[in-house]
Amino acid sequence: MLTLTSGAVQVIRTVTADPELPPETGIRIESGVDGSDALRLSVASAPEEGDExxxxxxxxxxxxxxxxxxxxxxxxxxxxxxxxxxxxxLAQATA
Incomplete structure (x- = not known):
């Protein structure tokens, strides 16, 4: 499972802390568009069906x-x- 560093936790909490946003707001990582190998990161108000x-x-x-x-x-x-x-x-997780 993907792990988060303390830096990632702090930034994600800051980005999603807007009181105008729903409490379950988070960051969503998805496949790039048009078959690209790149990943796309965005602010999401909730997970989509099937998301981990x-x-x-x-x-x-x-x-x-x-x-x-x-x-x-x-x-x-x-x-x-x-x-x-x-x-x-992203980096390889350390054991």
């Missing part, structure tokens, strides 16, 4: 079924640069 849900310390990540399998041995991290831009990265 990863939740840690109030941060929710919804994974499209094919993506969940692809990322089952990965760790999601997030960094915020000096300009406030967020960058998510």
């Amino acid at each position: 849900i990863v939740e840690e310390q109030g941060a929710r990540v919804y994974l499209e079924p094919q993506v969940a399998q692809l990322l089952s041995d990965k760790t999601l991290d997030a960094q915020v640069d000096a300009q406030g831009e967020v960058a998510f990265t």
Whole structure:
């Protein structure tokens, strides 16, 4: 199962903390468009049918079924640069 670093948890919680959003809002990772190998990450108000849900310390990540399998041995991290831009990265999970 995908694991989250403390940095990813903090960024996801910040991004989804808007009081205007539903309480189950999270980040959804899905396959890229047009058959691309790239992954697409977006804010989602709820999981879609069949999504795997990863939740840690109030941060929710919804994974499209094919993506969940692809990322089952990965760790999601997030960094915020000096300009406030967020960058998510995936790495091989450590045992």
